[in-house]
Amino acid sequence: MSTVQHSPVPAGTDPAPAAVPPENRGDWSLSWHGITTVATLELRQRVRSTRWKIALVVWFVVVGGITLLTSGALTVWAGGGLLGENGPVIFGAVVFFVLFLGLLVAPTLSASAINGDRNAGTLATLQVTLLTAAEIVVGKLAAAWSAALAFLVVSIPFIAWALVAGGVSFLSLVTTILLLAVLLAVVCAIGLGFSALTTKTSGSAVLTYLTVAGLTVVSLILFGLTTPLVTYPTEIRTWAVAEDHDWEGDEDPTCEWQTTEMPQTHTELTWWLLAVNPFVIVADAAPEPTVRDDEYFSASDPLSMIRTGVRAARTGPQPEQDWCGAYEPGYVSPVDDPELDDSPVWPWGLGANLLLGAGGVVLAVRRLRIPVAKLPRGTRVA
Amino acid sequence: MTSTGAPQGDPADHRPPGQADPPATPAAPRPAPDASVPPGSDAAPGGIVAQGVRRAFGTVRAVDHVDLVARPGRVTALVGPNGSGKTTLLLILAGLLAPDAGSVRVAGLDPVTQSFATRARTGWMPDAFGTWDSLTAREVLTTFAAAYRLSAAAGAARAAELLALVHLEEYADRPASVLSRGQKQRLGLARALVHDPDVLLLDEPASGLDPRSRVDLRVLVRELAARGKTVLISSHVLTELDEMADDAVFLSRGRTVASESVGEAATTRRTWRVRALDPSPLHAWLTGAGVVFAVEPDGAALVDLDSDTSAAALLRDAVVAGVPVVASAPAGGILEQAYLALEEERR
Numbered sequence: 001m002s003t004v005q006h007s008p009v010p011a012g013t014d015p016a017p018a019a020v021p022p023e024n025r026g027d028w029s030l031s032w033h034g035i036t037t038v039a040t041l042e043l044r045q046r047v048r049s050t051r052w053k054i055a056l057v058v059w060f061v062v063v064g065g066i067t068l069l070t071s072g073a074l075t076v077w078a079g080g081g082l083l084g085e086n087g088p089v090i091f092g093a094v095v096f097f098v099l100f101l102g103l104l105v106a107p108t109l110s111a112s113a114i115n116g117d118r119n120a121g122t123l124a125t126l127q128v129t130l131l132t133a134a135e136i137v138v139g140k141l142a143a144a145w146s147a148a149l150a151f152l153v154v155s156i157p158f159i160a161w162a163l164v165a166g167g168v169s170f171l172s173l174v175t176t177i178l179l180l181a182v183l184l185a186v187v188c189a190i191g192l193g194f195s196a197l198t199t200k201t202s203g204s205a206v207l208t209y210l211t212v213a214g215l216t217v218v219s220l221i222l223f224g225l226t227t228p229l230v231t232y233p234t235e236i237r238t239w240a241v242a243e244d245h246d247w248e249g250d251e252d253p254t255c256e257w258q259t260t261e262m263p264q265t266h267t268e269l270t271w272w273l274l275a276v277n278p279f280v281i282v283a284d285a286a287p288e289p290t291v292r293d294d295e296y297f298s299a300s301d302p303l304s305m306i307r308t309g310v311r312a313a314r315t316g317p318q319p320e321q322d323w324c325g326a327y328e329p330g331y332v333s334p335v336d337d338p339e340l341d342d343s344p345v346w347p348w349g350l351g352a353n354l355l356l357g358a359g360g361v362v363l364a365v366r367r368l369r370i371p372v373a374k375l376p377r378g379t380r381v382a
Numbered sequence: 383m384t385s386t387g388a389p390q391g392d393p394a395d396h397r398p399p400g401q402a403d404p405p406a407t408p409a410a411p412r413p414a415p416d417a418s419v420p421p422g423s424d425a426a427p428g429g430i431v432a433q434g435v436r437r438a439f440g441t442v443r444a445v446d447h448v449d450l451v452a453r454p455g456r457v458t459a460l461v462g463p464n465g466s467g468k469t470t471l472l473l474i475l476a477g478l479l480a481p482d483a484g485s486v487r488v489a490g491l492d493p494v495t496q497s498f499a500t501r502a503r504t505g506w507m508p509d510a511f512g513t514w515d516s517l518t519a520r521e522v523l524t525t526f527a528a529a530y531r532l533s534a535a536a537g538a539a540r541a542a543e544l545l546a547l548v549h550l551e552e553y554a555d556r557p558a559s560v561l562s563r564g565q566k567q568r569l570g571l572a573r574a575l576v577h578d579p580d581v582l583l584l585d586e587p588a589s590g591l592d593p594r595s596r597v598d599l600r601v602l603v604r605e606l607a608a609r610g611k612t613v614l615i616s617s618h619v620l621t622e623l624d625e626m627a628d629d630a631v632f633l634s635r636g637r638t639v640a641s642e643s644v645g646e647a648a649t650t651r652r653t654w655r656v657r658a659l660d661p662s663p664l665h666a667w668l669t670g671a672g673v674v675f676a677v678e679p680d681g682a683a684l685v686d687l688d689s690d691t692s693a694a695a696l697l698r699d700a701v702v703a704g705v706p707v708v709a710s711a712p713a714g715g716i717l718e719q720a721y722l723a724l725e726e727e728r729r
Binding site (some may be wrong): 004024025033034037038039044047049085116117121122124125126127128129130131132305370371372373375381 | 407439472474476477478479480493494496497498499501502504506508510511512514516517521525526528529530538557573575
């Protein structure tokens with residue numbers, strides 16, 4: 001066939017200028033159509049080119065195994081095996097494990113989304129279409145996030161297992177899963193930002209992992225290491241035995257109010273280092289368990305302990321302290337019980353994380369705008 | 383070779399040398415050897431007009447000073463050695479790169495300030511067409527149809543139409559990764575046509591194509607031009623461009639070194655290759671007639687002639703003198719000779 005019968009233009013179209021969409025859409029305009037086009041493309045590509053089924057099965061088995069082992073170990077340690085007491089502990093352990101694995105997996109889902117396409121030569125061909133830069137980025141984020149959510153969905157049976165074990169409200173389950181989903185989206189968005197920033201996919205993956213490590217581990221270490229820096233002499237009121245009390249004499253020691261200058265650790269200055277931690281966010285946001293296994297202390301499941309800890313850190317040292325102590329039964333301390341700042345910490349942490357994620361998205365959109373005026377070193381347009 | 387290779391049945395391809403205007407050219411402009419037409423001259427609102435375009439990457443001046451006019455209804459060849467800035471220029475015209483200086487109008491629009499509207503009317507085919515390996519050829523096209531905001535039904539119809547156009551129907555539902563280089567190249571061309579653009583920018587579209595596909599490409603390009611599209615095509619295969627292009631723009635080291643009409647080449651000096659059954663009578667006759675010539679290994683004579691008319695006269699005289707001439711044809715294509723002549727000048 002040396003002749004071409006097929007018309008290169010759709011039937012009925014005039015060879016005159018094609019119908020141009022009238023509206024002029026900027027880099028930041030978003031449309032459902034555009035986002036789903038990109039997300040569908042990404043997911044199709046991902047679902048067909050990766051061993052996602054195997055990955056999900058492995059994930060299911062690993063999370064299931066951990067859940068089983070945790071329940072088993074607790075039953076042995078707790079002796080009687082009262083499930084009702086172990087529910088919150090199992091819940092905390094499984095949720096943390098899922099979050100841990102999620103933070104490991106999420107960067108791989110998005111950290112090569114943009115530079116990988118650029119290297120494969122497919123990005124520029126998308127950029128010249130009528131998709132806006134924001135649609136490409138948000139579509140890619142949606143695809144990476146849905147993939148991450150698939151892992152979360154597979155874990156739901158095990159998170160729900162704690163519900164069966166008792167002591168955990170249904171509300172805890174819902175809020176925690178929602179929060180996990182949001183945190184995974186944040187990590188995906190950070191990965192996307194780095195993939196727009198670096199040329200090599202390995203570079204963006206490393207940077208994303210470093211950021212996740214910074215949020216989870218480095219922030220914790222920094223919190224510990226900065227305690228000497230925030231420990232300085234502070235004036236506090238103490239209820240203590242009078243200084244001139246004659247310990248040799250027969251008189252019973254009496255307590256009185258004193259003003260003392262003592263080194264105090266002011267964690268209220270550094271609590272935010274804990275607050276940005278995804279684990280802390282999840283723990284702090286989880287509602288209190290419905291049962292308490294100990295009347296005296298607050299609950300001892302991991303989530304509650306972290307919640308208490310971070311809120312104590314935020315409260316800082318007590319301005320009034322009782323040094324006389326409860327020597328005898330019936331002793332009533334004039335110092336009020338330490339009052340914890342009970343306002344939730346997680347909105348701050350979540351806000352900081354969302355800002356990071358939004359930063360990743362904004363960076364990616366800015367890097368995908370065309371025409372490119374200044375090309376970063378080492379990158380190619382097409 | 384040149385005009386002998388023209389396929390039958392394509393009205394747009396019957397262009398005797400010296401008469402380069404295809405029938406569909408609106409306002410049939412005279413071939414302008416001088417490309418410095420002021421941009422935005424209201425006579426022809428479409429097409430591509432670039433003036434004084436520059437683009438540097440760091441200290442490398444990829445495009446130094448390019449003036450280019452490509453008119454609707456014509457095929458313009460972009461010719462130049464490797465690294466002469468062809469691909470960078472096409473990236474600028476496609477709206478991917480902003481020029482450092484100079485003005486660009488594509489389909490009458492500025493790709494920098496009117497990016498969206500320009501993109502809607504420009505089809506760009508990159509030299510290396512990356513593809514999503516796990517998508518089928520049909521899905522690649524429907525995805526792009528969706529990206530150009532066509533409805534799903536319209537996109538599916540358009541994809542089927544284009545797959546037929548580039549003869550990829552039998553591969554339509556196989557993953558793009560099994561396609562050969564040439565087939566991918568054809569898919570890339572179909573992709574650039576999805577939204578029926580007014581301006582087509584083709585970067586080395588013929589590379590990797592088999593002879594059959596090259597003929598198809600040529601026919602398709604001519605047909606698009608006949609429909610009033612502006613086609614700018616870069617290629618290293620100059621003989622290929624000879625048969626496709628109406629105009630040519632020569633780039634060297636990021637600068638426009640010449641712009642000319644391909645038809646015009648018929649009246650410019652070039653080398654003809656004359657071959658006879660027996661070389662000796664030919665050589666004897668040429669020497670006798672006082673024609674300066676060079677001899678090729680097979681005995682053919684290379685003669686510099688100033689026009690097609692001279693070539694015809696030479697052939698007639700030789701035949702009348704009883705020289706057993708077998709063939710007389712330009713040695714190399716029109717563009718090739720023009721290109722080599724430019725290279726020569728630069729040395």
